[in-house]
Amino acid sequence: MPTHVEVVAETTLEEFENKMRDKPLVVIYPRHRGHGALVAMFMQVYGQSIVYYALDEEDNTLQNWLQNMIDDPSLPATFGEKTRSALESRVTAVELASAFGADLANLRSETYMLLLDTFDRLENSDDTDEFFRALASNMPGHVQIVLNARLLNLQPWDDLFQTGQLGVVGNSEAVGGGIYGDEKRLGQLEVFALSGGHVYIDGRPVTSWDGSLPRHLFYYFVDHPMVTRDEIFSVFWPKMSVKEATNVFHVTKRKISERLGYELTNYSSGFYIPSVRLTVHYDVREFETAVTEAIDNEHQAPANWYRAIQLYRSEFLPYIHTPWVQTRREELRNKYAQALIGLGRYHRGLNEPDQALGYLLRALREKPDWEDVHQDVMMIYYQQGLADAAVAQYEQLAETLDKMFGIKPSKETRQLYEVITAI
Numbered sequence: 001m002p003t004h005v006e007v008v009a010e011t012t013l014e015e016f017e018n019k020m021r022d023k024p025l026v027v028i029y030p031r032h033r034g035h036g037a038l039v040a041m042f043m044q045v046y047g048q049s050i051v052y053y054a055l056d057e058e059d060n061t062l063q064n065w066l067q068n069m070i071d072d073p074s075l076p077a078t079f080g081e082k083t084r085s086a087l088e089s090r091v092t093a094v095e096l097a098s099a100f101g102a103d104l105a106n107l108r109s110e111t112y113m114l115l116l117d118t119f120d121r122l123e124n125s126d127d128t129d130e131f132f133r134a135l136a137s138n139m140p141g142h143v144q145i146v147l148n149a150r151l152l153n154l155q156p157w158d159d160l161f162q163t164g165q166l167g168v169v170g171n172s173e174a175v176g177g178g179i180y181g182d183e184k185r186l187g188q189l190e191v192f193a194l195s196g197g198h199v200y201i202d203g204r205p206v207t208s209w210d211g212s213l214p215r216h217l218f219y220y221f222v223d224h225p226m227v228t229r230d231e232i233f234s235v236f237w238p239k240m241s242v243k244e245a246t247n248v249f250h251v252t253k254r255k256i257s258e259r260l261g262y263e264l265t266n267y268s269s270g271f272y273i274p275s276v277r278l279t280v281h282y283d284v285r286e287f288e289t290a291v292t293e294a295i296d297n298e299h300q301a302p303a304n305w306y307r308a309i310q311l312y313r314s315e316f317l318p319y320i321h322t323p324w325v326q327t328r329r330e331e332l333r334n335k336y337a338q339a340l341i342g343l344g345r346y347h348r349g350l351n352e353p354d355q356a357l358g359y360l361l362r363a364l365r366e367k368p369d370w371e372d373v374h375q376d377v378m379m380i381y382y383q384q385g386l387a388d389a390a391v392a393q394y395e396q397l398a399e400t401l402d403k404m405f406g407i408k409p410s411k412e413t414r415q416l417y418e419v420i421t422a423i
Contacts (some may be wrong), residue, residue, distance in 0.1 A: 007130075023167030024139035025132070026113075026146045027157055051107065054117040062127045063087060066100065078177055079107050093130040094229065094245050094270075095271070102139030104145075111142045120149035125251040129156045133267035136165040159266050164274040187262045190281045191222050194332070195313040197320070201260050214255040216322060221256075221264055222282055226271050228370065235324050284332065287311040289334045294342060302346050308339040337366040341373055353380050368400045382420050390420045 052070060059065035067087055070080025086099035104114065116128070122128060133156050136204065139145070160166035188202040200207040209215035221227070229249070237245040256262050265272040274280060287308050294304035316329040344359035360377050364370065374397040381390035394409070394417045401407050409417070
């Protein structure tokens with residue numbers, strides 16, 4: 001028979017514990033009718049296993065809350081050494097989360113919960129958001145943090161719930177689509193970096209980015225689905241201090257979210273990864289998948305080469321000229337040329353020289369220094385009785401190699417040329 005507390009809380013102890021199991025963070029659902037009874041259930045059931053801290057008006061920022069908590073006289077004087085050092089060093093929110101997680105691990109050796117009451121006194125900010133996303137991955141296994149608040153922003157809690165790092169107790173019917181109970185549909189993000197750099201969110205084109213930096217960072221995130229903050233900073237702000245880069249990063253990331261109407265990324269285990277709230281179609285990813293599958297599966301290669309060529313409508317982000325884009329552009333151009341060569345040699349094997357020539361010559365427009373492709377073209381011309389065209393192809397190769405590298409064609413190519421001119 002349910003206890004009085006279970007009746008008032010509108011949840012059984014079994015349901016209560018199931019929702020909390022293996023979750024580093026737990027939220028008491030803000031609008032649950034038996035909200036107070038849920039808190040009472042925590043205190044009644046877990047009693048001595050709870051470390052209690054109630055935020056007051058001075059705990060309005062991340063730094064203030066952490067400083068006040070580690071100074072709280074109800075906690076051991078040794079608690080918070082790593083957090084204190086991190087605060088004094090003015091480190092980032094992610095580094096603060098790591099330090100705080102380490103201090104929680106050392107506070108008690110046995111399993112316990114940290115109940116943060118009146119948590120809504122902590123103002124929402126980029127630092128707070130990043131701190132708790134990182135903390136979820138830095139929590140010691142014998143510790144859970146329970147958050148009690150009457151008001152709670154949707155993020156980062158909803159993302160953490162979706163990734164299984166947050167448990168929600170109370171109002172069980174509401175948590176399926178997000179901790180506020182609103183039915184959430186996934187946003188549809190379409191990115192066409194191989195078709196001129198077009199972006200659509202839920203079918204609407206994104207045409208304004210409030211500057212080039214949000215647009216460039218957006219494409220970097222989409223193209224790098226698992227990336228660290230240090231990697232981002234080394235690409236975009238290598239000469240800035242970590243503090244300066246962090247500020248610019250958060251402002252830029254917020255502009256991206258404003259343009260999309262969704263968070264583009266989640267932070268988990270030290271990495272920025274694609275948001276669980278978005279379904280992403282990225283033509284580059286499809287293109288590279290087609291190339292890889294063509295290489296790995298010979299029987300399916302022609303279909304995958306065709307698919308890759310169809311996807312590659314233009315070079316990668318043609319109007320952006322930053323170093324990482326230029327490097328990536330060259331990688332993708334090489335793969336496109338590889339697809340063209342694969343189809344050219346496929347048609348040559350079927351004794352379809354005209355189709356083969358079409359693809360091979362297109363490959364040479366992308367990579368004019370690939371000597372083995374010139375050899376293929378020379379041989380096809382030769383077999384068709386077009387010796388003059390084969391000689392012209394050799395001369396084009398010789399001129400390209402001399403101009404680009406100051407070298408002559410290889411011995412193998414020169415021997416083929418001698419065979420052709422001996423006719």
